[in-house]
Amino acid sequence: KAGVTQTPRYLIKTRGQQVTLSCSPISGHRSVSWYQQTPGQGLQFLFEYFSETQRNKGNFPGRFSGRQFSNSRSEMNVSTLELGDSALYLCASTLGGALYGGYTFGSGTRLTVV
Amino acid sequence: TQLLEQSPQFLSIQEGENLTVYCNSSSVFSSLQWYRQEPGEGPVLLVTVVTGGEVKKLKRLTFQFGDARKDSSLHITAAQPGDTGLYLCIGTQGGSEKLVFGKGTKLTVNP
Numbered sequence: 001k002a003g004v005t006q007t008p009r010y011l012i013k014t015r016g017q018q019v020t021l022s023c024s025p026i027s028g029h030r031s032v033s034w035y036q037q038t039p040g041q042g043l044q045f046l047f048e049y050f051s052e053t054q055r056n057k058g059n060f061p062g063r064f065s066g067r068q069f070s071n072s073r074s075e076m077n078v079s080t081l082e083l084g085d086s087a088l089y090l091c092a093s094t095l096g097g098a099l100y101g102g103y104t105f106g107s108g109t110r111l112t113v114v
Numbered sequence: 115t116q117l118l119e120q121s122p123q124f125l126s127i128q129e130g131e132n133l134t135v136y137c138n139s140s141s142v143f144s145s146l147q148w149y150r151q152e153p154g155e156g157p158v159l160l161v162t163v164v165t166g167g168e169v170k171k172l173k174r175l176t177f178q179f180g181d182a183r184k185d186s187s188l189h190i191t192a193a194q195p196g197d198t199g200l201y202l203c204i205g206t207q208g209g210s211e212k213l214v215f216g217k218g219t220k221l222t223v224n225p
Contacts, residue, residue, distance in 0.1 A: 004156070033213075042217035043202065056212050090156050098145045098162060098206045098213070105149075105156030 002026065004093050006106035013113050018079040021109045025072050025093030031055075032074040033103070034066060037088040046089075049074055081113045117141055118205055120216035128224050130192050135219040137203035138185045143214070144206050146186045148177055151200040151218070160188075193223045 005024040013019050025032050033048040033056075045058040049068035066076040072093075078085055088110050092103040119138045127133055137146065145164045149157035161170050163179035163186060170177045174197075176189040190197055203216040 006156075043204075043215040045213060045215075048212075092156075098147055098204075099164060102147055102159040102162055103204075103213075104159070107154070107156050110154075 004091060004104050004106035006089075006091055006109050008109060009107065010110045011112070013081050013111065015081055015083060015113060017081050018077060019081060019111060020075055020077045021089055021091075021111075023074045023076075023091035023093075023106060025074070025091075026095075026104055029093035029095050029104075030072050031094045031097070032068055032072060033092050033094075034074070034076050035090045035092070036060075037090055037108070038086075043090070046076065078111075083113050086111060086113045117214045118203055118216035120201075120203060120219050122219060123217070124220050124222075126222040126224065127193055129194055131223075132189070132191050133193055133221070134187055134189045135201055135221070136185065136187050137205075137216050139205070139214075140184065141205075141207065141214075142183050144183070144208060146179060146183075146206075147204045148186070148188055149202045149204060151202060152198075157200075157202055190221075193221075195223045195225050197221060198223050 007022045031050045034046040036044045048056040052068045063079045068074045088108045090108045092105045094103045095101050121136050147162045148160045151157040161177045166181045166183045168179045174191045178187050200218045202218045205214045
């Protein structure tokens with residue numbers, strides 16, 4: 001079966017710009033979550049969507065937003081980019097959470113802000 | 115506050131050696147998952163442990179969940195270069211699916 005697909009794989013943006021990242025989950029998975037990964041902070045939870053509704057949100061500023069479509073595909077948007085937003089952004093999908101198959105991660109989008 | 119402490123942070127060993135990495139917390143978890151992440155890729159699930167004292171084996175990898183469900187360990191026997199990667203433990207608490215992350219152990223196995 002196809003895995004979690006994230007596009008684009010790499011992105012270079014300038015400070016102040018905005019960016020949209022896309023995530024297509026495994027077919028049948030309705031939960032999609034997003035994470036920021038940096039060498040210093042490790043993985044940090046951004047938000048989780050289930051059936052087009054945001055179910056959980058991490059401690060990130062309002063510049064970070066997301067949405068989920070009826071086909072479970074999800075996008076996240078970062079506005080007014082800052083240098084500190086440079087990171088690997090991962091999304092994961094799951095059928096039933098940690099106890100039911102766990103989370104399948106995509107390969108990530110490597111965002112560099114210059 | 116980092117609720118899951120992983121140690122060591124970095125580990126570099128020779129092929130054939132054994133190693134153990136740890137994931138510790140003062141909090142109780144309903145489950146702990148171990149993932150391996152290779153450079154430029156997303157984490158890949160290795161195992162989920164849910165019962166205190168549980169031991170699971172995956173070929174040369176042995177995972178243990180502490181009796182009190184506050185800690186876990188991963189032991190690798192006869193490490194191979196293909197084991198190189200970032201080993202992450204991720205926990206869930208109570209009925210919430212909000213995940214708690216360790217920062218990972220970066221393992222390098224030299225041929």
